[in-house]
Amino acid sequence: MTGVVGRSVESITAALRAVFTAEQVAATDGFLQRRDPRVTLVAVAGLALAVMITRTLAVTVGFAGLTLALAWLSAVPLRRLLARAAVVPLVSALIVLPQAVLLPGEVVASVFGLAITDAGVAYVVLFTLRVGVGVALLSLIVLTTPFSAVVAALRQLRVPVALVWVIAITYRYLFLFFDELQRLILARNSRTKGEATLRGGWRDGRRVAGTFLLRTLDRGERVGRGMRARGGARPPSPYRRSRSVDAGDYALLVVAAVAVVGSGVIRWGL
């Protein structure tokens, strides 16, 4: 698959794949990497939850600042974090976009006869920013903690086994998905030549999409066997990486608690 469609599909999958690969950062040294995985999980997931309930731009920006600070302390490349955090909010922005028109308020602009209101714009911006910060926080966990340690921490925190199972499998299949897509594109590229027309590219793209679905299902089944061969039919039970909780752990918990309580107070009052 060559041409415009092929190239863009290729670069999108390459980007997505990079976004979902985290291991190198998890292996480097930094603030979050040195935390007990349970503490990272509770504190950072707490922050993500708190940002989702805020309704104020200033508070959301505050959370964004906290996220960036944590990323900086943990030597997480900002570009990697932003790339990871941008995909979901861009999609969700598309979904809430109509609100820019639907919410009553002062008209700031008019596009194709639709009146865009100031309240509407504020809503869309706040919503997108909140989702973005939330996703960035969750990404920080996976970027700084080996995935098996995250799973082990979930088990230790007595998260229901069924839920841990779903999280573990979903994460693994995300990898698989992008892996399979990239492999398929590589296979096609190696056997097509020249610049295809846009229309040819689309035709090709549709065919690839069909094959992709079948191949992913098939690959999923085979990886399922690979898991079962090594005890995957039993509840996830990776080795714990926790140790005694230290001052840094307490500091993170306190910062997270203050932020969560503070944003709750701002939202609902005392």
Added chain:
Amino acid sequence: MEPVINAHGLTHEYPDGTTAISEVSLTISEGERVAVVGANGSGKTTLQLALGGLIEPTAGSVDYFGETTDAEAVRERLGVLLQDPDDYLFNTTVREDIEYGPAQLGQSRETAARRVEALADDLGLNGLLDRPPFRLSGGEKQRAAVASVLAFDPDVLLLDEPFGAVDATYRERIQRRIVDHDGAVVLFTPSLDLVPAIADRVILVGQNGTIAADGAVREVVTDRSLLAEQGLRPPPTVRLFEGIAPDDEVPLTIAAARQSLLNGEF
């Protein structure tokens, strides 16, 4: 010898109607090293998956260690290595993948750590432990997969073509690990070339997924018409000494052949 795997009348038909194996019955005993050999598409992988309890055969059953017919109940004793390392390595780093089996199958973290270290040394994985498996080369993936199955020290190894893309150095290391394994080993491979150096019994899978022969290595690898019928060819030394040494004396490995040449035997 205690049977570790006992299969009766295994038949497997894929949903599209392909009958991959048909009426296979076999017994693997403790400490045995068996090679299951057959042409491409003869049904080796299907047989391995059925023996390993990873597909539900259309008919027949498998008995493990004379105890149970449920593979999940004895998972920690069965080392099933899939043919494609991409199906086998699904964790985010090589280390997590090697630790996955021991952790899931209830081995202590210390035991696992010791084994991971030894395997990484032996199979040249030290620099790769923190890398994601899908970014490794083909041979590296295969070595990581072999390490992952050896990591939980299963009693029976069911290995589907573990050497494919591996270079000579590591092929020898893997070979040594298989030969030194002190449980049963079943090696599934489309070529007889390495079989005499590893196995003492050969099971030939015929074109239609039935067992075409089952016997001692020498007996099977010198039966040229049988092999030709199955689309296989004898190991290199057997071809080399054709018409020079009688079948019951022909050296089966390169080392044995060299020795007999030095001794001026033929």
